[in-house]
Amino acid sequence: MTSLSTDPAVASSQRSGATSEQGAPKRRQGFWARENITKILFVVPAGLYLVLFFGYPVVKNLIMSMQDYTTKTFFTGEAPWVGFQNYVTVVSSNLFWPALLNTALFTVACIIGQFVIGLALASFFNRHFPLSRFLRAMLLLPWLLPLIVASATWRSILDQDSGILNQFLGTFGIPAIPWLTSPDVALLAVILVNIWVGIPFNVTLLYGGLQDIPEELYEAGELDGATGWKAFRHITWPNLRPVVSVVLILGVVYTIKVLDIILGLTNGGPANATQTIAVRSYQESFVNFEFGVGAAFSNILILISLVFAVIYLRANRRAVDE
Amino acid sequence: MTTAPLNRSSVRGSALRRRALKTRGSTLLGILFLAIMLFPIYWMVNASLQPSGNTLSADFFPWNPSFDGYEKAIADQGRNLLTSLIIALGAVGVTLVIAAPAAYALAQFKFRWISWAMLAILIAQMIPGVVIANALYAAYNNLGLLNSIPGLILADASHAIPFAILVMRASMMSIPASIIEAARVDGAGQIRAFISIAMPIAKNALITAGLFAFLFAWSDFLFALTLTTTDEVRPVTLGIYQYLGTQVSNWSAVMATAVLSSLPAIVLLVVAQKYIAAGATGGAVK
The missing domain is CATH 1.10.3720.10 (MetI-like)
Structure with missing residues (x-):
């Protein structure tokens, strides 16, 4: 810019900087130069937002989890420091291990279901036929709906006495299943609904991955007799691996924090059959008003996410560096 | 094309026809998959148009749509x-x-x-x-x-x-x-x-x-x-x-x-x- 300062247009663009026009040599250099300050101003709002709405909550949760933070705190302003007491409470509570197990079952089952169906549909749509674009786009709908709408709809479908699913199964002579009211099947029902919600996301990412595999590889493979299943095993799968790992890890990160679906369908019941760590965290904080205990639960959730986030970032490093 | 031997072009023709049939089959299958995936959404719309007293035991199609649900x-x-x-x-x-x-x-x-x-x-x-x-x-x-x-x-x-x-x-x-x-x-x-x-x-x-x-x-x-x-x-x-x-x-x-x-x-x-x-x-x- 300095080399162009004879250009009147440039000079006029600097008119608001009082000293810069005549006193070119006096212009402040380095980090605090006017140019740099303008640049910084572009990122200040976002930086501030990220700090306030992501950074602060994480730190605040860490602190709260070490405090006896309850409704009383809002009146007295006092939150006595209790060290790791909340974590002891969490781990020794009756619901912790079942909730952890449910979280694991829920996450693994959802990921497998979404991934397998997602990959099958993505491969199917990769064939390109009339209307395939339109149909693929419409497939996104379950993912775009508010989750609470999905919960409400599935509550009606899964209703034991008059839900359409049991009526349908009834035509095959299968007796009515108490999907959401029996502790034996409630978790399964919640998993099925969440798989339904997650399929579009998996299809979209995996379809993108399939699109990136060069057609020539298949043509070359065909000459070597690799078609159908063989082509999938030796061409598609190895080339899809990077996308697969991203899909699976993101799937884990998004699935372990699922809350809306479970609250809408079962509220953690019946008989705590669908309690997960996320549900526990919500209920301790906002039902029992034990914010400290709730924070401890959610920190466990963050810890698990963090492990997968690190794996994700390593798997996705190339994409980040670009 | 006009100089091509008859049998050859007919072979190509049937291959094309088979292909066309296959893509049409794919489209139908795609519509079927979409219909299964979007069924709950259809069911939501259907249930919303049923008369309000009629709890859930809905018909497969809202033959007599009622807008009571929407009013409420x-x-x-x-x-x-x-x-x-x-x-x-x-x-x-x-x-x-x-x-x-x-x-x-x-x-x-x-x-x-x-x-x-x-x-x-x-x-x-x-x-x-x-x-x-x-x-x-x-x-x-x-x-x-x-x-x-x-x-x-x-x-x-x-x-x-x-x-x-x-x-x-x-x-x-x-x-x-x-x-x-x-x-x-x-x-x-x-x-x-x-x-x-x-x-x-x-x-x-x-x-x-x-x-x-x-x-x-x-x-x-x-x-x-x-x-x-x-x-x-x-x-x-x-x-x-x-x-x-x-x-x-x-x-x-x-x-x-x-x-x-x-x-x-x-x-x-x-x-x-x-x-x-x-x-x-x-x-x-x-």
Whole structure:
């Protein structure tokens, strides 16, 4: 810019900087130069937002989890420091291990279901036929709906006495299943609904991955007799691996924090059959008003996410560096 | 073609016909898959049009559509729908105002710490909402932002801001530095260059980010649930949850509300398919 300062247009663009026009040599250099300050101003709002709405909550949760933070705190302003007491409470509570197990079952089952169906549909749509674009786009709908709408709809479908699913199964002579009211099947029902919600996301990412595999590889493979299943095993799968790992890890990160679906369908019941760590965290904080205990639960959730986030970032490093 | 031997062209013809048959079969199969996937949505619409006394034992098709459910839904939830609309539009504004300049800066300025910023944005996307809600409840309580529309707008924007930065940055990366440089030489400041050069070029990404900010905020349930304590400000997602809370007494009203809450997603998917499809892949991987 300095080399162009004879250009009147440039000079006029600097008119608001009082000293810069005549006193070119006096212009402040380095980090605090006017140019740099303008640049910084572009990122200040976002930086501030990220700090306030992501950074602060994480730190605040860490602190709260070490405090006896309850409704009383809002009146007295006092939150006595209790060290790791909340974590002891969490781990020794009756619901912790079942909730952890449910979280694991829920996450693994959802990921497998979404991934397998997602990959099958993505491969199917990769064939390109009339209307395939339109149909693929419409497939996104379950993912775009508010989750609470999905919960409400599935509550009606899964209703034991008059839900359409049991009526349908009834035509095959299968007796009515108490999907959401029996502790034996409630978790399964919640998993099925969440798989339904997650399929579009998996299809979209995996379809993108399939699109990136060069057609020539298949043509070359065909000459070597690799078609159908063989082509999938030796061409598609190895080339899809990077996308697969991203899909699976993101799937884990998004699935372990699922809350809306479970609250809408079962509220953690019946008989705590669908309690997960996320549900526990919500209920301790906002039902029992034990914010400290709730924070401890959610920190466990963050810890698990963090492990997968690190794996994700390593798997996705190339994409980040670009 | 006319000189080609007859048998050869007929072989090709039958191969083509077989192929055409195969693609038609694929289309039919695709429609079948879509029908299965979207059946619950059909069922929601169907149930919303059943007479309200008729709890759930619905016909397969609403032969005698009743709009009682919708009347009740609008009477009960009309105000909540409006609240959701205001919050979602507010979240779009906040998201774009905060994310667009940041995306531009991260795409065009050579900050040394860019990879750290990108890392922070990716991690921010992964933080569970319940963590944010937990901390915001206490903070909002002190700031008087509980039960307020601005409070919910700011919180809901957290669903979209990291995503919006990623999507818009990806698009602004493709703006050649020379175009910006040329504008600067012509006397445009950084801000002018951003508004009159970068924004129009990145228009599509801007629309995608805006649409998703709307959908995310409209769908928000967690912040609605945790950051409101009274009936004063009540987004429709919370309205549905309350319908579901106790024994559901009027399914057609619940389903009618569900349909009304689905309208933005359905309409945008049909009208703005291009942008939605772009967003579906955009924020997730990069």
